[in-house]
Amino acid sequence: MGGTGYGGTYDPGPYREDAASVPPDAPSVPAQRRPEGTGGGGHRRGGPRRKQGRRQASRGRRFLKWTAIATAVGVLGTAGAAYGYYEYLASKIRKGERVSGKTNVAKPKADAQGDTAMNILILGSDTRNSPADVKLAGAADSQGARADVIMIAHLSADRSNMSVVSIPRDTRVDIPECTDPKTKQVYAPTNNIINASLGRGGPGCTLATVQNLTGVYIDHWLMIDFAGVVKMADVVGGVEVCVKNSVWDxxxxxxxxxxxxxxxxxxTHVIKDQQALQWLRTRDAFGSDAGRAKAQHMYMSSLIRTLRTQNLFGNPARLNHIATTAMSAFEVSDEIGTPKKLYDLGMQLKTVPSDRITMLTMPHMADPQAPNAHYLPAPEAATIWSLLRNDVAMKANGTATTTAPTTTAPTTAPAGPPARAASVIPVTVVNGTAGTDTGVATPGRAGGIAQTLHTAGFTQATASKQAAPSQGTTLVYPATRGAQGKSDAIAVAKALGIPVTGVKASTTAQAITVTIGADWKTGTDYGATLPKAGTVPDNADAMNGNDKGCMDVEPIYRWDG
Known part of the structure; x- marks a missing residue:
């Protein structure tokens, strides 16, 4: 990815594994005053043994108090002495707007069980604004921050599995109009490599760019810079990685x-400090951007396994240290910018076993405009985005991590009132096959699906004259129609092979509306187009969270070590 090397070393300072290792600038907890005559000043009763017993009891009480505070911080409560530390953690959090670019991707509705999948954009910034970052990565960059790492972490609605998809930083995409939240500068839309989006409106611009590219709604973003990577690698005691050959990038x-x-x-090596950053930034020695993404996936999997083996709640001092470091290492979107919300998010991610985590890279191909430098999404990328949008489980080696959502029409009648006669149900069909505002729609697609509905008895189905580009196919009904509207919409879904889980209530729809997305350009059975669980394209370079593996090294970057 280029760069000028690294100057100096990073010294995070001493860390003591004891109960006194709370950060020096953390607020102190006021001592409890004891009643007159029970200790402290004045007349003391009892001999040396009694005095020694009181000291031991006092030490015991102090230990219990620190344990209680650390536990309270762990669950991020706001009562008693823990409140001051909670406020201290909150002061460490850096926040920014969730979205700062134009995007028409809407937040999906909850499924029939009331659950919703969660998508988090993870960004690694090459910003060189702070002295620590400049020290680690050379001179300040006049072109502004770029997104060296771009990942979508998808947590399934039932929280049983997770997928992490990397988008190569040199992928050429359409970047929408974005407004910098701090300077209010407006950046016109452009076609450029995706990592440039970060400097055109911050993480919220990258989020809008990723949403438009994938059709996947992104709930939150988290960003870490060079210095943050070093801090986190050090605070967990290092991360285990492996290379098949000696490597010198x-x-x-x-x-x-x-x-x-x-x-x-x-x-195998345990890396931390500057080596951790070097590992995450290595590209040429690992062959390409795809190789770098694979190395990053290995690092992330290893980090997750490392954290799960550490009993943090059994070591209050270490819990305090990791919590404080994490709060200062990351910048997050506003809506999760409190210690409690970040803790809740971490607990949700923690519930997924490592063997139910799949890490992969967006299938890509050489960009004809710059074949030796840039990429374009490959056709198979559409399968990955469809898996995410439809919350279908995926796992390396082509097997499902859990039972996939139903991808065909249900065979039993749903609960609630029966659907009305098909002939009296109005349906509007919208052509959204362009996918994005700059995409190409399939001509006559809305009319073709409307005719399919006519054949099925929905004679009031009409094709809208207005197109509405959408990456994914959607079916909504007016929320005001309640249970009857839902039953009618499910009947329409069955006629088109749309899963029941894809039927959502809408506060703006005037009638049942089917928007045909870019994922359904041909055919009349939507269910036949949906990817099945575990159908990850071969060129996605998928790996399972339990896989350790070793990185291949390009021959020219090997050395006699």
Whole structure:
């Protein structure tokens, strides 16, 4: 990815594994005053043994108090002495607007069980604004921050599985109009590599760009910079990685610039500090952007496994240290910008076993405009986005991580009133096959699906004259119609093969409305187009969260270590 190497080393400062290792600037907890005559000043009763017993009891009480405070902080309560520490953690959080670019991707409705999948955009920024970042990554960048790491973490609605999809930073995409939340500068839409979106309106612009590219609604974003990566790698005690050959990512006769500086012998290593950052930034030695994404996935999987083996609640001092470091290392979107909300988010992610986590890379191909430097999404990327939008489980090696949502019409009647006669149910069909405002729609698509509904008895189905580009196919009904409206909409869904889980209530719809997305450009059975659980394209380079593996190293970057 280029760069000028790293100057100096990063020293996070000493860390003591004891109950006194609360950050020095954390607010103190006021001591409890004891009643007159029970200790402290004045006349003391009892001999040395009694005095020693009181000291031991006092130490015990202090230990219990610190344990209680740490536990309270762990659950981020706001009562008693823990409140001051909660406020301290809150002061460490950096926040920003969730979205700062134009996007028409709507938040999906909850499924029949009232559950909703969650999508989190994880960004690694190459910002060099702080002294710590400049020290780690060379001179300040005049072009502004770029997104070196772009990942979508998808947590299923039933919280049973998670997928993490990397988008190569050099993928050329349409970046929408964005407004910088801080300077209020407006950036016109452009076609550029996706990592440039960060400097055109912050993480909220990258979020809008990713939503438009994928059709996947992104609930939150989290961003970490160079210094933050180093802090987190150090605070957990290092992360285990592996290379098949010795590696030294440095300038070569073929690529005379850049290189992360990573230098390891063949085998397994526990890396932290600057080495962790070097690992995450290594590209050429691992072959390509796809190789770098795979290395990042290995690192993330290993980090998750490491954290799960550490009993943080059994070590209050360590819990305090990790919590404080995490709060200061990340910048997050406004709506999750409190310690409690971040804790709740972490607890949801923690429920997913590592073998139910799939990490993969967006299928991509060379960009004809710059085949040696940039990418375009490959056709198979549409399958990945459909898996995410429809909350279908995926796992490496083509097997499902859990029971997938129903992808065909139900065979039993839903609860509630029966649907009315098909001939009296109005349906509007919208052509959204362009996918995005700059995409190409399939001509006559709305009319074709309206005719399919006519054949099924829905004679009041009409094709809308207005197109509404949508990456995914949707079916909504007026919320004011209640249970009857839902039953009627399900009847329409059955006629088109749309899953019952895809039927949503809408506060703006005037009639049952089917929007045909870019994922259904041909055919009359939508269910036949849906990917099945575990159908991850081969060129997505998927790996399971339990896979350790070792990275291949390009021959020119090997050394005799």
């Amino acid at each position: 440095r300038p070569t006769a073929y690529i005379k610039h850049g290189g992360s500086g990573l230098k390891l012998t063949a085998g």
